[in-house]
Amino acid sequence: MRCKRxxxxxxxxxxxxxxxxxxxxxxxxxxxxxxxxxxxAKSLCDYYTALKTILDxxxxxxxxxxxxxxxxxxxxxxxxxxxxxxxLEKRAELASDFSTLSAEFGKLTGSTAPADVATSASKLEGExxxxxxxxxxxxxxxxxxxxxxxxxxxxxxxxxxxAAKAMDDATRGLSDLFAKETDVWNSTEVVYSSIGSTLAGNxxxxxxxxxxxxxxxxxxxxxxxxxxxxxxxxxxLAPLAKQQIATKxxxxxxxxxxxxxxxxxSLQEMSQRIHTVAEDKPMAYRSxxxxxxxxxxxxxxxxxxxxxxxxxxxxxxxx
Amino acid sequence: MxxxxxxxxxxxxxxxxxxxxxxxxCKTDQDRANLAAKYTDAQKNYQTTLNKxxxxxxxxxxxxxxxxxxxxxxxDQATKEMGDMSKVLDGITxxxxxxxxxxxxx
Numbered sequence: 001m002r003c004k005r006x007x008x009x010x011x012x013x014x015x016x017x018x019x020x021x022x023x024x025x026x027x028x029x030x031x032x033x034x035x036x037x038x039x040x041a042k043s044l045c046d047y048y049t050a051l052k053t054i055l056d057x058x059x060x061x062x063x064x065x066x067x068x069x070x071x072x073x074x075x076x077x078x079x080x081x082x083x084x085x086x087x088l089e090k091r092a093e094l095a096s097d098f099s100t101l102s103a104e105f106g107k108l109t110g111s112t113a114p115a116d117v118a119t120s121a122s123k124l125e126g127e128x129x130x131x132x133x134x135x136x137x138x139x140x141x142x143x144x145x146x147x148x149x150x151x152x153x154x155x156x157x158x159x160x161x162x163a164a165k166a167m168d169d170a171t172r173g174l175s176d177l178f179a180k181e182t183d184v185w186n187s188t189e190v191v192y193s194s195i196g197s198t199l200a201g202n203x204x205x206x207x208x209x210x211x212x213x214x215x216x217x218x219x220x221x222x223x224x225x226x227x228x229x230x231x232x233x234x235x236x237l238a239p240l241a242k243q244q245i246a247t248k249x250x251x252x253x254x255x256x257x258x259x260x261x262x263x264x265x266s267l268q269e270m271s272q273r274i275h276t277v278a279e280d281k282p283m284a285y286r287s288x289x290x291x292x293x294x295x296x297x298x299x300x301x302x303x304x305x306x307x308x309x310x311x312x313x314x315x316x317x318x319x
Numbered sequence: 320m321x322x323x324x325x326x327x328x329x330x331x332x333x334x335x336x337x338x339x340x341x342x343x344x345c346k347t348d349q350d351r352a353n354l355a356a357k358y359t360d361a362q363k364n365y366q367t368t369l370n371k372x373x374x375x376x377x378x379x380x381x382x383x384x385x386x387x388x389x390x391x392x393x394x395d396q397a398t399k400e401m402g403d404m405s406k407v408l409d410g411i412t413x414x415x416x417x418x419x420x421x422x423x424x425x
Contacts, residue, residue: 198336
């Protein structure tokens, strides 16, 4: 799943419907809201895609455990992991298409309602139906489906006010869906980091690692490299290797928690801002929610390296 | 959802964490086969719980969740003592059974 990068187009095109929503006097507010919404939807897609990478890595860890330590990983259990992975793919697709819809929405000018805009809204409606495997969020899925149904109808019937309200509802629905499923995705990350750190510890115990990498801090400043550690040196360094595993695991969990918290806040913030514009009220913010950069840094780190620790993102001004 | 899922998850992660040590302590092929079966069940329970709706404020879910917490503690303690392998396996079986009952509440 590659999250579509159509933000530049989206800023221009998406401003259209929000202008319809809010009236020309607040066009600057509408354009700003369009940018923020596009950015946040793309971050949500990145977040789900990164989680899918985590689940894929978990699958690989289970396979390694089966091969090395006789921990069973029967086909039925693997299918369940793959099913959950598919659920994440669907959510990434939904977030990506939501962004696309926003861009296409901009084509609604005057009394013209291009068929492809209604088709996109209808497609999202169908995509919500496919999320049903995660039952914890059934109520939120139903609300989101209703919002997309209303959106499709409003577009077809050229009812801009109703479309604005449906967009407002859809944005809130996306935020509510994310919040309701947070426990499931939190658990997915915890299981990954725990299974991974246990396996790494077992490999250290089994002398299957070269712990001489830990000597770099002492040798690098002097332009020296460690030799491959002997069995004795490896054993001496094993406690430090295990400490490093524990520290890295804590960093992974912490980076994930910060990204999830940031995603939650970004969606809630976006929902409030879109609601403000849809209600024809002034919206003062001029940049995406600050928290989006935290999500993007974490997701980018995972998708580029497969690692689940994250660098501290550069902050962006909130206003 | 959060508490019940975490409890089922902890049964699996605890067993995964201790698996190599427990397997080394098994004296017979039957013990090893039993242990492997428990691991499979714990993993399956966890994966199944991800897709279930378990409300923490449901009386039955809360009671089972509480019992599972206690069972997980018993397994942890029995694993630390490692005196009696059958006691450890019994504890794991109790925890997995409670997890299955929790899933049935969904």
